Amino acid sequence: MSLLQELSNSIIGCYRIAKRDPDALSWFNISAGGFWTSFAALVLSIPVYLIHSYIIFSVSPDIIQQTNMNVELTAREFSIWPSFKPIIAWLAYLAVVLIVSKSADFANRYGTFVIVYNWSQFLINLLSLLLFILLYGLVGASLLTVAYFAFLCLAYFFLFMVISRTLAVNTGIAIGLVVLEFILSTVISLSL
Incomplete structure (x- = not known):
């Protein structure tokens, strides 16, 4: 299956999960290959994060003031570093869930979780960027x-x-x- 086909199927699968379709997981490539291919979602999210950060820096001095950042940063410096914080949080969350899954007896379902989580995070990040652009305007x-x-x-x-x-x-x-993901991403975002 091509990456584009897997991407489109996974987006449909995410939509079906949101609709509580019992067959939603059938849209995902639940296999060892699908596990590794799902990390393409993380790579595809990098430009989304870069664009989002750049837009915040470029067109929104109000938002920059709210973040208490040093306004003397260049657009390049601002857009690159914050773009990697969510990636670090993403990978850290997957690592923590792996550890929890081994002790909580759902390690056999961890691979499916990773596949769906990765693709759903890409979709959420893309929707977040589009929503930001639309609403800011x-x-x-x-x-x-x-x-x-x-x-x-x-x-x-x-x-x-x-x-x-x-x-x-x-x-x-x-x-x-869910709370663990929120706490982990918040701590990483504020501490790095």
Whole structure:
């Protein structure tokens, strides 16, 4: 299967998970090859992160002030470093879930989780960029934070759905893994 076909099937699979389709996982390439190919989603997310960071730096002095960043940074310096923080958080989360999965007895479903998580993160990142561009143009920086927070809540609810479906864990464990992802990404974002 070509990467483009796998990408489009995975996007359809993510949509089907959101619709709670019981056959949603059949859209993903659940195989050893599919496991490794799903990391293309991480690579495809790098330009999305770069574009997002560059737009924030270039067109939104209000947002830059809210982040308390040194405004003397060049556009290149600003767009490259923050773009890698989510990648580090992404990989760190997968590593932590691997460790948890071995002790919580769902390690046999970890590969499926990784495949779906990787493709869903790419889709969420792409939608986040498109939403940012659209909303910044329509409502400006003032309402962008509220709209982005609503999107973030939906993204975490979707992560809960991905975890529940792929790892087949109870609600408490799924919520714990969602909270873990939030804490891990926040700590990495603030500390690096």
